[in-house]
Amino acid sequence: MSPVVGRGGGKLILLGEHAVVHGHMAVAVGVSLGTEVRLHPTDGPTELLQDHPDPRLQEALSRVLPPWGFRVEIRSDLPEGRGMGSSAALAVALVRARAALEGEVLSFAAIHERAFPVERLFHGNPSGLDHAVAALGGALSYRRGEAPVPREMPPVSAVVLDTGRAGNTAEIVAAVAARRPAVDSHLTRLGVLAEEMAERLGDTQALGEALNEAHALLGEIGVSDDELDDLVELARANGSVGAKLSGAGRGGVVLALVPDGPDPLLQAAAARGISAFSCTVPDK
Numbered sequence: 001m002s003p004v005v006g007r008g009g010g011k012l013i014l015l016g017e018h019a020v021v022h023g024h025m026a027v028a029v030g031v032s033l034g035t036e037v038r039l040h041p042t043d044g045p046t047e048l049l050q051d052h053p054d055p056r057l058q059e060a061l062s063r064v065l066p067p068w069g070f071r072v073e074i075r076s077d078l079p080e081g082r083g084m085g086s087s088a089a090l091a092v093a094l095v096r097a098r099a100a101l102e103g104e105v106l107s108f109a110a111i112h113e114r115a116f117p118v119e120r121l122f123h124g125n126p127s128g129l130d131h132a133v134a135a136l137g138g139a140l141s142y143r144r145g146e147a148p149v150p151r152e153m154p155p156v157s158a159v160v161l162d163t164g165r166a167g168n169t170a171e172i173v174a175a176v177a178a179r180r181p182a183v184d185s186h187l188t189r190l191g192v193l194a195e196e197m198a199e200r201l202g203d204t205q206a207l208g209e210a211l212n213e214a215h216a217l218l219g220e221i222g223v224s225d226d227e228l229d230d231l232v233e234l235a236r237a238n239g240s241v242g243a244k245l246s247g248a249g250r251g252g253v254v255l256a257l258v259p260d261g262p263d264p265l266l267q268a269a270a271a272r273g274i275s276a277f278s279c280t281v282p283d284k
C-alpha cells in the first residue's frame, strides 16, 4: 500500500526576528526546501522508520499520530537548527499526514492549532511565525496573536550561507529578553522595518537596504557573531544588495539577496569552503 504523506515547508525570515517575540511585526518567506512525513501502514506500534537521536521526535509522533499501525518515515532537506524552520516544518508535516489519514483537509487555523503544541516541544516559546510559513508558504507578515497576512512579492534570487552551527533559539530569545528595556528601541526599529517593507517587497533595492540595517540592529542586540558578520560582508562584496542573519542568530544562516544572480557569491563561498546554496524567495 502506498504511504500517506504530509508536508511542511521551510522558511527564511526577511525582517523582524526577535522583534516578533515582543509583539512587533515580522516578514518571512517560504522556501522550496521542506520536510515530508510518510506513514507506512504496519501491523505494530507506531514508530520511526529510521533511528533518530532526539527523544522529542518520538514525543511529537505520539502527540499527533495513532499509537498503533504506522512506520513513520521522515524526509527533509532543511538543515536542522539553522533558523530555517525545520521543527515547524516537521510539526506541520505530521499534522497534515494525520489529517490525510482521516481524509480531512485542514484550514490554516486548524493546522496552526494542532502544530503549535508540537513546535513547543522543540522551541519552548515560539512566536508562531515558523509554522505560519510552514503551513502557508509564499511571503507573509506576522504579528503574534494575529492571523498571518499573505503579501505580494515577486520571486528574487537569493543565496543562503550556512555557518554549519545550530543556534539554541530558546536560549538566544531569553538572552534578548534579559537585555530589555535597553534594547527596546532596537526591537521597535526592527518591527518598523518589517512594517514598511511588507508593503513594498517588490522593491528589491529598498529591501536589501532594510536587510542591511536589520543585520546591524541584530548585532547591537547581541545575536550576531564574527562569523555571521563575515558571511554578510562576503555577500555584500560579491553582488548582494542586502544580507543579514536570518532566524535566531549566534549560528544558523545568512540570507543574501542577489537579484543579478547567485554565481559570484556561490563561487566566492566555495573558494573559502563555506557551505552555500541558491534559491528564490519566496519559492512556493
Ligand code: PMV
Residues within 6 Å of the ligand: 013, 016, 017, 018, 019, 020, 021, 082, 083, 084, 085, 125, 126, 127, 128, 129, 130, 169, 173, 246, 247, 248, 249, 252
Ligand atoms: O527558530 P529560528 O531560528 O527560526 O528563530 C525564530 C525567530 C525568533 O524570532 C528568534 C523566535 C520566534 O519564535 O519567532
